[in-house]
Amino acid sequence: GENVEQHPSTLSVQEGDSAVIKCTYSDSASNYFPWYKQELGKGPQLIIDIRSNVGEKKDQRIAVTLNKTAKHFSLHITETQPEDSAVYFCAASMGGGSQGNLIFGKGTKLSVKP
């Protein structure tokens, strides 16, 4: 079945450094790729998303890149701050009969050390 692989599972960086999280997906019909941030004890919150007709999207310190040929997309966080510490999930939309439903990666726990 459809699958989304996410790496790394944990990531520790110094405040001010950049962080990169990578995901690969299997369904060539996927066309929507959101990233969610989950703080402890809370529900996931969308931080940025990208559609298949765009190769890159930026929002202040956060950017997402998409390579449809290679079926992978990445989250880039620059100038990391302690409040960026959280679990981050990538997701990809499914095609076929489940079109639009999301498959999530297993998450990356990001720790930003002051």
Added chain:
Amino acid sequence: NAGVTQTPKFQVLKTGQSMTLQCAQDMNHEYMSWYRQDPGMGLRLIHYSVGAGITDQGEVPNGYNVSRSTTEDFPLRLLSAAPSQTSVYFCASSYGRGREQYFGPGTRLTVT
């Protein structure tokens, strides 16, 4: 707007008991979904609905039932709880499939 609300926040059940997890949204979203989150497993789709009166199965539907009688509410029923259903459950809603999903705060369920 309250967004997506879930009740209860915590629940402990004994094996074999039944219960309903409540989910409501006030954003007039057509699409609603239930996920379970287990350590190291990410979020897995249980059931979803594309509108009132329409529901369908997701990736892990066994042991769960849903209904969608109104646009606002999407309850999840556990018919006979099992320890394997110990998890954190999240409800989410959006204007449609493939659109931004808004998540509720979650229900932490323990089945003993």
